[in-house]
C-alpha cells in the first residue's frame with residue numbers, strides 16, 4: 337500500500353461515505369456479508385458500517401477470503417493511475433488531440449472504460465482535458481508575445497481553424513473590406529513609382545487591404561465593387577510612406593496594420609509568412625507545418641497565391657524545395673530583388 341501508515345478506520349469510513357477517489361489505492365473496503373472488497377470510491381450502495389473491515393490492499397483482502405468487486409475493480413487502481421498518466425503524456429505531446437480510441441489502445445482499456453477511469457481521476461473527459469490544456473498553453477504562449485502562428489504551433493493545435501474556434505474572437509485579423517464587396521467601406525488608394533516598378537497601395541481605416549505591382553484603380557474596383565474608392569488624401573499619406581519605405585528597404589514592417597480576410601488556414605499561413613525573419617526563406621511544406629497542418633502543402637501554396645498584400649505578407653519568402661526561386665504573382669525579377677534586399 338502507498339503512503340506511510342495505515343489510515344485509521346474513522347478516516348477510511350469517512351472517505352468511503354463521500355466516495356473520495358483520492359483514497360483509491362490507499363486501502364480497500366471489505367464487506368464481510370457479501371465477501372467483496374472495493375476501492376473507497378466504489379459507486380455501489382454503501383454497506384453498513386458494522387459489516388465493513390478495512391484492508392491495506394487487495395492482497396490482504398483476498399487473504400481474508402474476499403473477492404474483488406467487479407464494478408470498481410479495486411486491483412486496477414495502480415493500472416488506472418499509470419494509464420491516466422500515460423494518456424496525459426500522450427495528450428500533451430501529440431500535435432492533434434489523440435482520439436479516445438487511440439488513448440484506450442495505448443492503455444489497454446476499452447474506450448468506454450478508459451473514459452470513466454480518466455474522468456474519475458481528472459474530473460474531465462480526455463477530450464475536454466486536451467482542449468483545456470491546449471487553451472492554457474495557447475494563452476501562456478500569447479502572453480509572452482509570440483506570434484499567433486507561433487502560439488498555435490507551440491500549443492500543438494492540429495489545425496489553425498480549430499485554434500480559432502477554440503479561442504473565439506480572441507485572435508484574428510480585423511477584416512472589413514472583404515465582406516460583401518466592400519460595401520460601406522472607404523478605401524483610400526494610390527499608385528506610386530518605386531524601384532520595383534509601379535505599386536498599388538490600398539487601405540481601409542483598419543489597414544492595408546491590397547498591395548500589388550503593375551495594377552491600377554480598375555483592379556481595385558474589380559475586387560471591391562461596392563467600396564467607396566478615394567484616391568490619395570492626407571490621412572493616407574503617412575501609411576503610404578511607411579509602406580513605400582518597407583518595399584524600398586524590406587524587413588521591418590510588422591507594425592503596418594492589415595485588412596485581409598481568408599479562411600482560418602489561409603490566415604494562419606499568412607501569419608506564418610509574417611513570422612519568417614527577413615533574409616530567410618521557407619518552403620510550402622514548412623509554411624503548412626507552421627500553420628498547423630503539415631499535410632496541407634497544396635493549401636499553403638494556394639494561401640500564398642491568394643495573398644492580397646504583397647511584401648507586407650511576404651509570400652516572396654517562399655521558395656521551392658532545393659532552393660529554386662519558384663513563382664511569384666508579379667514576376668521573378670521582383671521576387672529576386674526583394675529577397676536580395678532582405679539578405680543585406
Ligand SMILES: [Zn+2]
Pocket residue numbers: 373374375378379380405406407408409
Ligand atoms: Zn466496488
